[in-house]
Amino acid sequence: MDIGLGLPISAPARLLEWAQAAEAHRFDTLALLDRLTFDNPEPLTALAVLAGATTRIRLQTEVLLGPLRQTSLLAKQVATLDQMSAGRFVLGVGVGGREDDHSAAGTPIGRRGRLLDEQLAALREIWRGQPYRGTTIGPRPATPGGPPILIGGFAAPALRRVAQHADGFVCAAPLSWAGPLVRAVHEGWEAVQRPGRPRLVCQINVAVGSAATIDQARRAVAAYYAFTGRPGWGEPLSDPAQISDTVAAYRDFGADELVLYCYAEDPEQVGLLAEIAH
Template sequence: MEIGLGLPISDPACLLEWARRAEECGFGTVAMLDRLAFDNPEPLTALAVLAGATTRIRLQTEVLLGPLRGTALLAKQVATLDRMSGGRFVLGIGIGGREDDHAVAGTPINQRGRMLDKQFGALREIWRGEPYRGAIIGPRLEKAPRILIGGFAPAALKRVAAHADGFICAAPASWAGGLINTVREQWAEAGRAGRPRIVCQVNVAAGPPETIERARRAVAGYYAFTAREGWGEPLSDPGRIAAAVAEYRELGADEVVMYCYGDDPGQVERLAAIVGSIE
């Protein structure tokens, strides 16, 4: 099982150091979340910069909100990033559930699922070099980037077998198993070869009390829209972090991405040590 790092969003300038350290410490992926009506860096732009600062590590969105973006421009941005990074980009994508994001983008939130479904076929056609609305978009891709779909609703889970290469499960291990099993069953029922890639997420904070407190405040601000106190609370005890990663491994996850909302880059080495202690 591979381990990735979800990068903090509070200070875009520090992300170069995070990505370089993550690659040096052997992490498989650096990932970035996506919001529009929030103080966070735009993930495709940020990952493009990080692609130039690294050589091996994968670059992943978790998850990009597809309906907020025009299909042709999204196809071009993804293809450019994938080509310039040497095929290291992974498109984690979903519909988004925050009303303010869709209001700012001018997209009807009650149609976001249908909009995303239409995007999937168009993206692959564009990447193959086929005309889209009478025009060739480019750059053409010999191989489409891996697509992972994130979500919880039944419709989101069904999209994995229909359109994607795998599933991003941003759920605690205690109830992730049911979601993962559903995705695998639907994959088999659809007659898909092999098995879906499973990527799980866990919020973490490692280090001194001030680092953990900054992470808690950042997580609380990000999830304030839920009005649920403690939602997304990061794990900070090394033993609990190691146990959570081990639980996802038992569920058959191919990768666990540890999301860091605190901006202290020293967490990279601390988390690498914790991961290294897992038997």
């Protein structure tokens, strides 16, 4: 099972340090979440900077809110990032469920699923060099046909979308209720008779190190998930033994990758997490 690192969002200027430490400590992926109306770095821009500071590690959006973006420009941005990272980019994408994000972008939240379906089909056509609205859009990605696509979500349409448009599934659900979601993804994959199986990427929130670091992470997670109205939602794991056991549980579950999401800024966590998770 690959181990990825979900980057903190509160200090963009420190992400170069995080990226270089993650590569040095043999993490497989750098991941960034996406929101529009939250105080986080724009993920494609940030990952493009990190591509230039690294040579091996994958760069992954987890997940980019596709309907908030104009399709042809998104195709160009992704193809550029894929080329400039020598094919290291993975496009994790989803619809986004926050009214404020869609209002700020001017996209109708009630049509977000349909918009993403149309967008995903168009992205593949653009990356193959086919005309889009009467013209071609370059550059072509380094990865033939475009980078791998992962779909994140919980609702039945999102789970079906994996087999229709993607190469894998981002399961952000706790392990205790991830099973039915993953089974639905596999059933959809088999129903359309796709060969192989979808890649399964799971994620957990973590914080290790000093009491101040752990407290900062808890406060950041609470702020990020405040919209749910559920106190304690997304609480980061901070006990090394519990993190180690959780990593082993996801490996037994059959995850292809587990991304450890950090919300505190201290990059000293990278080395500590490497010792725990590898």
